[in-house]
Amino acid sequence: MRALRVALGLLVVALGAYLLLVVFEAPAPAEPAREFTSSRQCMECHADVFAEWESSAHANAWVNPDVRALSNDFANTDCIDCHAPRPIFESGIGKRVLPRASRRAEGVDCIACHLLPDGGVAGTVDSQRAACRPVARRELASPDYCGVCHNQHKTVDQWRESRYADQGVSCVDCHMPLRDGDPNNGRDHTCRGGHDVELVKTAVDLRARREGGALVVEVENVGAGHSFPTDERSRASDVFWRPLAEGGADPEPWRHLYRFRSPYRHEVGLEDTWLPAHETWTGRVEDPGEGPLEVAIFYKLSPYWTTPEAPDPDAEAQRLHTVEVRP
């Protein structure tokens, strides 16, 4: 009889334990993460975001003809670190990224930004329902996150020195804005930047006037949250002027006035002429002639001209702004 009572008691304890477990059971642990071998795996669920990314400079970081030419087809292995990086969360935020050996054609891809060291996925919300079971990581939107690559050339440091940093306007606000301004829609993954000439146009304002006999030209960094141009030594912006062609006359060749650029280290003797945020550069042409003048600012992703002694910016660069100066 005693044995029966013990057995019944144990059964009650067991049933109680079972009921407690059913009521308070923790969420099912995540399935072991599958190994991500391509960002195309993300496309299965995130087709829209993938399409945005696919059109971005990040997606083209390995295949872009400019970078292939300027890196000597990546024989300059330094470039690989940021153009095909291992996951940022693996190397650590604030640290340099490290190069990867696989899926380099995908450039700066979903995996590079979102894969966690444990095989999980970083996102903006926690979700156990989504196939990749994302974990919310606020660092994804922090300037330090972008800085793992984009501070190699001090872009994030330039931003820190700008008023935008004080105002809380950070990288993602301009380069990954909320879709339709709605936080529920997520951020735009086209990551518009230096490859988008329309965005670059908003960075600077070009002004020109006559002062006595001289032409005075001003370029103001009105929109970039960092120096203009920034990030890459290859990027250059040039100010040209020439007499204005009127009445169907052929325009004269452009005359170079100034270049905004940070030189490569082997370019001994060249100074860093990036235009910091909020600052204005002023240049003068002492004797431009009597007639109407045309001043333009151009932008290019490679610093070299086919014929450096007579550059043709209309053919080899993109025009940002033009102003006419009339007597």
Place this chain on the structure above:
Amino acid sequence: MSARRGSRGVALAASLLLAACGDAPAPTAGESPAGSAAAPAAAPAYGPVVDRAIAALSDAIDPRFEPEPADRELVNELTQVLANAGGDARLRELPLEEIRGIGDAALRELSRIAADPGAEANARAAAIELIAAVGTRPAGLALVELCDSRRETWVRRHAAWRASELPVDVDVVVPGLLLRLRSETDHEAAIYVASALARHANYAALEMLQRLVTTGADEAARQRAAAELARVVEEAGAPDAATLDAWWRAGAPELPSRAPSDHLRLAAWQWIATLSGDTFQLRPVDDARFILSRLGAWAVAPLADALADQDPYVRLHAAQCLERMGRRARAAVPALEAALDDPRLAAQAARALGAIGGPGVREVLESAIGPGPHERRVAAVRALELLGDAAAAPRLAERLADEAEPYDLRQTAAESLLALAPDDAAARAFLVASLTEPAADVGGAERALADWLAARADDASLDALRAAWRAADVAAGAIPTSSESTARRAARQRAFAELDG
């Protein structure tokens, strides 16, 4: 409630019951619960390898106190005497003898004079000569500093020339001289840098010297390069430049044997420390890799030791240095093979093994292609191409044929296979298809096919293809747009299609 969830609840209840009855021991802390995956392999024993090496060498080196600077007037006077001595050997010897007696105490003022653009040129040249006459380790470092790109060309030439006359035990100049190789644009200065390096049994600049014999800026530079090359080869005891170059690349025992000083070893470790993740900017890291990978075979041991440092950046970049050393780094093969188990180092270790080669390396790399991290597998496939052993072709063909493999692994296998077995039709077809495949590394496929075509320059049956390929080329110096690149690859794909009928 799902069935799975319910059954797990019952199982837990049962296990609780059994535990309450004392029939099953509860798992202890750190023990794996039954049914879980096997415990992970023990983490490699990483430690502060670099810090320890630097501390040990720093302790081993006698502390050297910077002497009180010598009387400036006296140093200036000696400089003027030498500057005005002309060809008078006795008059020249006077200040040189005097400055040797003063030693390092004179260096600060001499360096100031030598670097002062406002000083008379003959006084600056005399100051450089006097620094060389001091002939100590700090004097050597002062000369290297004067070789910097900020200095005028003639100053760099003078300083490099005098550096080539330093005593052989002042080998601490080697890293600084190596760094000059990457940015020296003046051929004459570069020739003297090469000569100074050879004095310390470092032949990293031999290839450049050979090149300058034919491509020097002018006839004088070409003749000087030829003369220096002949002298370097003779002093090394090599029959000719090609043999010396081969010895250097292989770290051959025939090379002049010169053990590095503790100061040079310390300098090497300090450059290894620069590889750390604490260095954010890549420029100093790249300088460190440039220097370390051009040091003699003696540097392989510290680099191999660094593969066990606790800083993953140090480990990875040390492996990159070993890769760039190539065959000279053969002593590092065991350490690199062990590094294949380090998930953050495996891919780079595989590449390094491919570049270095040696007995058994192919088998190790073939094994690394097998199940394991994707990064390591792709890197091992590429490494087999670097290794250049055609015996690996069957394994590569297997990976290429397996449609379940990720695309990038198959493409890498195709590229490696085409390099090792140029007649492999499947590899070529895959790469031709990759020229327009969205998931492919189109640039990589194009380069591999270009290499294949270039290697068959004598094959007349490919003339039409070659012509079509060249017709799609962009003008020299021009950078095509993305759409132009896409069109070019499509045209080349069509040209291959015509070849294959």
